[in-house]
Each structure stands twice: as C-alpha cells, then as structure tokens.
Amino acid sequence: MSGSTGRRSTLPGFGLTMGLTLTWLSVIILIPLAGLFLKTLELSPDQFWDILSSRRTLNALKISFGLAFAAALVNLVMGTVIVWALVRYRFPGRRIFDAIVDIPFALPTAVAGIALTSLFAQKGWLGAPLAELGIKVAFTPTGIFIAMIFIGIPFVVRTVQPVLIDLDVEIEEAAASLGASRLNTVFRVILPSLIPALLTGFALAFARAVGEYGSVIFIAGNLPNVSEIAPLLIVIRLSEFRYADATAIAVVMLVASFLIIFAVNRIQRWAQMRIPAH
Numbered sequence: 001m002s003g004s005t006g007r008r009s010t011l012p013g014f015g016l017t018m019g020l021t022l023t024w025l026s027v028i029i030l031i032p033l034a035g036l037f038l039k040t041l042e043l044s045p046d047q048f049w050d051i052l053s054s055r056r057t058l059n060a061l062k063i064s065f066g067l068a069f070a071a072a073l074v075n076l077v078m079g080t081v082i083v084w085a086l087v088r089y090r091f092p093g094r095r096i097f098d099a100i101v102d103i104p105f106a107l108p109t110a111v112a113g114i115a116l117t118s119l120f121a122q123k124g125w126l127g128a129p130l131a132e133l134g135i136k137v138a139f140t141p142t143g144i145f146i147a148m149i150f151i152g153i154p155f156v157v158r159t160v161q162p163v164l165i166d167l168d169v170e171i172e173e174a175a176a177s178l179g180a181s182r183l184n185t186v187f188r189v190i191l192p193s194l195i196p197a198l199l200t201g202f203a204l205a206f207a208r209a210v211g212e213y214g215s216v217i218f219i220a221g222n223l224p225n226v227s228e229i230a231p232l233l234i235v236i237r238l239s240e241f242r243y244a245d246a247t248a249i250a251v252v253m254l255v256a257s258f259l260i261i262f263a264v265n266r267i268q269r270w271a272q273m274r275i276p277a278h
Helices: 014-040 045-053 055-088 094-100 109-120 128-131 141-167 169-177 183-211 214-220 230-240 243-277
Strands: none
Touching: 014 243, 045 055, 045 243, 055 094, 055 141, 055 183, 055 230, 055 243, 109 128, 109 141, 109 214, 141 183, 141 214, 169 183, 183 243, 214 230, 230 243
C-alpha cells in the first residue's frame, strides 16, 4: 500500500513548481533578453561590425571589462582577508565592521558616486594629498577602478563568509599538529575548501562592476576614449535615438559577461569535484 506508485508527490509538486519557474524566468529574464537580440537584428552584419569596431565603442568596452576584472581581482584578495579577520578573530567593534561591509549594498549608487568624487577630488580629503604626489584619481580611469572596488567588495565577503564559518577549525589544528607550516595549512587545507566560494564571489563582483553605472559616472569624468564606460555609451546612444546602436553594444556586453561567468562557474564546478580528494 505504501508503494511509490500510490504515493503523492511532495507539495506543491514538480509540475507546478517547474511551470511557475519557467514562466517567471521567461517573463523576467528570457523575453527581455530575446527582445534585445531581436532589436539588434535590425542591423546588417556590416552595420553591426562598424558599431562594435569603432574606436569609441572598443575603448568603452575595454575600460568596462578591463577595470571590472582588475577590481574583481582586488576584491577577491582583500575580501578574503576581510572575511578571515571577521570570522577567525574577536576584536572590539567587529560587529560594526561586519555591518559596514553591507553599506555598498544598501547605499544608492548615486550617493556612492558623489561620496567617492568628493573624497578623491583635487581638494578632497584623499584627493588633495594624492594630487601633491602627482596622482589624480577623480575623473580618470583610476576613479572608475576605485568605484568598482567599492561596489564589489560585499559580494566576495558575503559569499565566502558562511563557507569559512562552517570550516572546522580543528582541521587547521590537525594540520598544524602534523607539522604543516602556516602557509601549507592555508594553501593546502583552507583555500581548497574556499575556492568554489571565492570564484562565485569573484564572478558576482565582476558582473556587478561591468554593469555599474550610477556610482561610476560621477567619478569617471566620462571623456570619450579615456574614461567613458560602456553602460554610459549605451545611455548616450539611447539619448541620440540610435536604439540599434545601443542594443548592439548591450548584446556584446551580455554575451561577454555570460561567457566569463560561465567559464568561472565551470571552474567552480571542477573545484567542487576536487574538494573530496583533499
């Protein structure tokens, strides 16, 4: 009587949940993206190539993807250090610092951009001493880089933090008792367990930085071929009613971001499969 043929499936059931999932994802994600690709089809291959191969478009894409990748790498390293301090040590104000990590999540991007611009302007608190050293941050690619680091750091911290919390300290103590040095413990015991989370945090920070607009345009200076990001160029093309041009640039950003995130996810899956072997 208790055979599987007579047993009802767990509520709400696979059919209902899968139907709702596919419908919701289609309406929210797939249909808008399909519309983006269909709009691009209004261009001939030659027109599409002319838009993408123009000097202004290439420089904007280079700035967006290049600086986003560099910012994600910095966040990967420094985010790991921050997580280690927050999880492994107890110190006064730890909860406050832990809450500060989430500020870029909650802060409106325009407010973040204005704050960074004021701070790094030539007469700002940090901009003035840097200017005396001959370093200009605001209205340069360096400013874009800093803004991308600012908005990306929570993704690494919040992705890695729960994994490190669940990592048993006794494993590290066992490695030390067997004669492993601190570096060996870090690279052979701790990091292999954190790699999937680190890659996920990196991918999220990179994706956020590539598409960031509000906090970047205030500090970027927005000079064509110098400090103009791809999202801003898309907005400019839309304001010029060159919708096909804007969608062509958007499609390239979408495809490139997808390929990079897909590659990171594949590496993450490979790392997860290798963890039991350690």
